[in-house]
Amino acid sequence: MSWLTWRQFRVPALVGVAALALLTAYVVHLGLDVRDAEDAYRAQCAGRSDCPRLAQLAVDYENTSLYLAALLAPVPGLLGMFWGAPLVARELEAGTQRLVWNQSVTRRRWLAVKLTVVGLAAMAVTGVAAALVTWAMSPVDRFADNRFSTVLFGARNLAPVAYAVFAVVLGVLIGLVVRRTVPAMAVTALVFVVVQFLVPNLVRPHLLPAEHVTLPMTASAINQARGLGGITGAPVVKGLTLPDAWITDVSELRTRDGTALDRAIFDRCFTDPPRTGAAEGPFGDTATCLADHDLHVDVAYQPVGRYWSVQWLESGCYLLLAGLLAAVAFRRVQRRPS
Structure with missing residues (x-):
């Protein structure tokens, strides 16, 4: 056979x-x-x-x-x-x-x-x-x-x-x-x-089980991301990285008390941020505007080990x-x- x-x-x-x-x-x-x-x-x-x-x-x-x-x-x-x-x-x-x-x-x-x-x-x-x-x-x-x-x-x-x-x-x-x-x-x-x-x-x-960490979203951190905003217009940051880690999930942008950032604030910063004239990076004044609201994201990740x-x-x-x-x-x- x-x-x-x-x-x-x-x-x-x-x-x-x-x-x-x-x-x-x-x-x-x-x-x-x-x-x-x-x-x-x-x-x-x-x-x-x-x-x-x-x-x-x-x-x-x-x-x-x-x-x-x-x-x-x-x-x-x-x-x-x-x-x-x-x-x-x-x-x-x-x-x-x-x-x-x-x-x-x-x-x-x-x-x-x-x-x-x-x-x-x-x-x-x-x-x-x-x-x-x-x-x-x-x-x-x-x-x-x-x-x-x-x-x-x-x-x-x-x-x-x-x-x-x-x-x-x-x-x-x-x-x-x-x-x-x-x-x-x-x-x-x-x-x-x-x-x-x-x-x-x-x-x-x-x-x-994933590990978890909170990352402050300073203007510098936002400018290191690959994208802002989701298909539905949600206040999200895309393409964040952690050294020696695989990020599996990132929350929406959150304020100091842990609530999701209001979409109206996100849209305003995204489409018509205050012009500072000193902003640098791919998101420029948008990053500066968002950072002024003391935001963070909750990240789930798997260590590379x-x-x-x-x-x-x-x-x-x-x-x-x-x-x-x-x-x-x-x-x-x-x-x-x-």
């Missing part, structure tokens, strides 16, 4: 190996280039242990790191779409599963072998790709303050492997339900994208969900008429 599954799967597997070989060649070259740049910056510091020039490494390779992560991010979904979804749907569509089921092989063993062979292959391909990307960008990650960003977090270390397992099992279950290859592939891609959007935004920030804990917890959630989907698939394949 394992040999038959491998013969049916060998063409997609060879395509995956070829794509992995191309990625390996590029990533190894990139990783060596990053290390050459790191050595060059260290040489400029004349052997000092604290080399401020190394911070420039994160700036130089920021876009490259994001592009590389964006290249790896869809891999688990593609494996679920092209490896997982057709695995069972193609057999059900053509009726070829009856040949196996009428022999000595049970339905559950048939499904278990298919899931094992393709699941392990997906783990191997994604694991190698994630390990290469993590190795190549590790010098950059040491000096960049964005390890928890949605794109980078999902392209490093353990998480991509768990995503791949989930995607393949999801594709197999959807193929078992839909029983048509192309619709199963489309539904798998859609569901995986939705899950990948929901988890970083709704689940990951709450995997561990929890990175590996979050990696393990999120990976565990995906693997648990994959296990539940596999259990549903085994139950369905046993009960479903051929």
Whole structure:
């Protein structure tokens, strides 16, 4: 049964190996280039242990790191779409599963072998790709303050492997339900994208209890933010940062007694602030006007030291969900008429 599954799967597997070989060649070259740049910056510091020039490494390779992560991010979904979804749907569509089921092989063993062979292959391909990307960008990650960003977090270390397992099992279950290859592939891609959007935004920030801090919103602090105001016109500050922390939630601007800033005051400062002539920064007189009201925000954050804990917890959630989907698939394949 394992040999038959491998013969049916060998063409997609060879395509995956070829794509992995191309990625390996590029990533190894990139990783060596990053290390050459790191050595060059260290040489400029004349052997000092604290080399401020190394911070420039994160700036130089920021876009490259994001592009590389964006290249790896869809891999688990593609494996679920092209490896997982057709695995069972193609057999059900053509009726070829009856040949196996009428022999000595049970339905559950048939499904278990298919899931094992393709699941392990997906783990191997994604694991190698994630390990290469993590190795190549590790010098950059040491000096960049964005390890928890949605794109980078999902392209490093353990998480991509768990995503791949989930995607393949999801594709197999959807193929078992839909029983048509192309619709199963489309539904798998859609569901995986939705899950990948929901988890970083709704689940990951709450995997561990957040730490909390109050930040005074001085004119300088406001000018360091990336934006002011929400879509609904709420008095919010966007894009605040904390050293060595991932900010998961920021309250509205609050006055000294803890109440939310009146929107009329916010709108007035935003659209028609008093002209001081001395304001500096991207928000200028608006920042000065808001700071005059003695404002602060309450911030929830995860310390960067929890990175590996979050990696393990999120990976565990995906693997648990994959296990539940596999259990549903085994139950369905046993009960479903051929």
